[in-house]
Amino acid sequence: MKTEKKSLVARLLSGGLWGIISKFSAIGSNLVIASLLAKQLSFSDVALFFAFASLVAFFSQFAQMGVHQIVVKDTARAVGLKKSFYDIFIHYFVLIVFGVLIASVLMALVMHFFLHINVISNYFYLIFACVWCCLAAMQIYMNAVMKGVKKFREAALYGEAFSAVVILLLVIFQSFVLPKQLAVVLALVCFAYLLNIICARRFLNKLAGRDKNALVESGGKLLKDLFKESYPVWVSSCLIMLMSHAGIWLAGYFDGEQGLAYFGLAHRISMLCIVPDMVVASFIGPFVVDFYAKNELMKLQNILANIALCAFLPSLGLFLIFCFFDVEIITVFFSEEYLPAGELILLLAFAKVFSVFTGACGVVLLMTGHQKEILKSSWFSIGFMLVISMLLGESRGSWGVAVGVLVGTVLQNSYQLYIVKEKVGVLPVARLAGFRSLLGK
Numbered sequence: 002m003k004t005e006k007k008s009l010v011a012r013l014l015s016g017g018l019w020g021i022i023s024k025f026s027a028i029g030s031n032l033v034i035a036s037l038l039a040k041q042l043s044f045s046d047v048a049l050f051f052a053f054a055s056l057v058a059f060f061s062q063f064a065q066m067g068v069h070q071i072v073v074k075d076t077a078r079a080v081g082l083k084k085s086f087y088d089i090f091i092h093y094f095v096l097i098v099f100g101v102l103i104a105s106v107l108m109a110l111v112m113h114f115f116l117h118i119n120v121i122s123n124y125f126y127l128i129f130a131c132v133w134c135c136l137a138a139m140q141i142y143m144n145a146v147m148k149g150v151k152k153f154r155e156a157a158l159y160g161e162a163f164s165a166v167v168i169l170l171l172v173i174f175q176s177f178v179l180p181k182q183l184a185v186v187l188a189l190v191c192f193a194y195l196l197n198i199i200c201a202r203r204f205l206n207k208l209a210g211r212d213k214n215a216l217v218e219s220g221g222k223l224l225k226d227l228f229k230e231s232y233p234v235w236v237s238s239c240l241i242m243l244m245s246h247a248g249i250w251l252a253g254y255f256d257g258e259q260g261l262a263y264f265g266l267a268h269r270i271s272m273l274c275i276v277p278d279m280v281v282a283s284f285i286g287p288f289v290v291d292f293y294a295k296n297e298l299m300k301l302q303n304i305l306a307n308i309a310l311c312a313f314l315p316s317l318g319l320f321l322i323f324c325f326f327d328v329e330i331i332t333v334f335f336s337e338e339y340l341p342a343g344e345l346i347l348l349l350a351f352a353k354v355f356s357v358f359t360g361a362c363g364v365v366l367l368m369t370g371h372q373k374e375i376l377k378s379s380w381f382s383i384g385f386m387l388v389i390s391m392l393l394g395e396s397r398g399s400w401g402v403a404v405g406v407l408v409g410t411v412l413q414n415s416y417q418l419y420i421v422k423e424k425v426g427v428l429p430v431a432r433l434a435g436f437r438s439l440l441g442k
Contacts, residue, residue, distance in 0.1 A: 051265025067235030277312030360429030
């Protein structure tokens with residue numbers, strides 16, 4: 002028993018370690034990239050870059066059509082039964098391609114009609130943004146497969162870390178050699194994502210067992226039933242991403258270029274506070290499936306509570322740093338031109354700290370078959386967020402939008418915490434719970 006518990010702790014630490022490497026590499030690289038771009042591009046180009054990055058983040062998730070979450074569970078189940086997951090990999094990929102085509106069209110429409118970016122005169126930017134979206138969607142999907150087979154090191158490497166670091170190196174190279182233009186930046190970003198996908202696909206081809214008979218027999222059933230299962234996840238994940246990124250779009254709608262630049266910068270900096278929670282979500286899913294299937298709810302609750310506490314403490318520390326040193330951070334790493342983003346950073350960071358404190362509620366609901374509850378909480382919270390943001394945005398601009406995002410995030414996480422306790426029977430909120438028993442003492 003002690004050996005089993007130590008093995009569990011080792012696997013959790015391994016997943017968490019690689020998750021930390023992945024997320025901090027991505028978020029850290031993105032912040033350095035934003036700092037470099039703020040110093041070498043015009044204010045208008047920086048605003049456009051933040052708008053493109055936000056749109057790609059949302060529509061690359063939209064293009065998944067919920068598959069990226071389902072594939073983690075199904076791949077983990079296939080591996081547990083010692084079956085090939087190659088059929089899952091290929092047939093789920095078909096739906097992703099279809100989603101990518103829809104997402105590219107919708108992204109162009111949002112750019113033109115909502116953010117007032119003329120896609121006709123800026124068609125070159127639009128092409129790069131659509132290619133970026135397609136490549137990001139493929140990367141997310143391959144990352145989900147790696148998580149399902151519990152290859153956390155490779156998931157961390159090919160999920161975000163590799164592409165983020167390559168983009169950073171290319172942007173540094175651009176600052177010395179290449180023209181300092183937004184089009185060049187977008188081209189370098191696309192190249193980095195393409196290189197990452199090629200490497201990830203080669204790894205998965207070596208890992209997967211290619212049983213062609215299983216592929217033919219199960220393919221029809223997979224495609225027939227897949228969308229029905231993934232639909233609630235698709236809608237809820239899109240709503241969650243909408244809550245995260247709609248603020249940037251609304252800020253751009255009310256305040257134009259200034260709104261896009263200030264809110265985009267505040268969003269990137271505040272993302273540091275959610276990194277611990279993202280780390281947990283990146284590896285905890287398969288473990289939730291295992292313990293829930295064995296009905297070991299107390300052990301699952303203790304694991305989730307302790308991991309949430311470990312995630313909450315650094316998140317709170319970062320928030321306090323932003324409270325006292327926001328002016329210095331913006332002035333040193335960006336420029337005084339972006340100082341109005343200070344208040345937005347605090348509002349968005351507080352929302353993310355609260356999300357970390359409530360634990361991995363969304364992952365628990367998803368992995369235990371309660372996708373519809375995620376959908377309900379998402380509709381509920383996004384509705385409040387949009388209403389408050391629209392009302393306050395008319396008079397207070399980006400600040401009012403940030404308040405709306407804060408209220409929506411608090412409502413969403415509070416509701417999901419209640420549902421997890423009622424439906425699953427665990428309380429994943431951050432606290433020290435049964436830590437000695439987890440270590441086998």
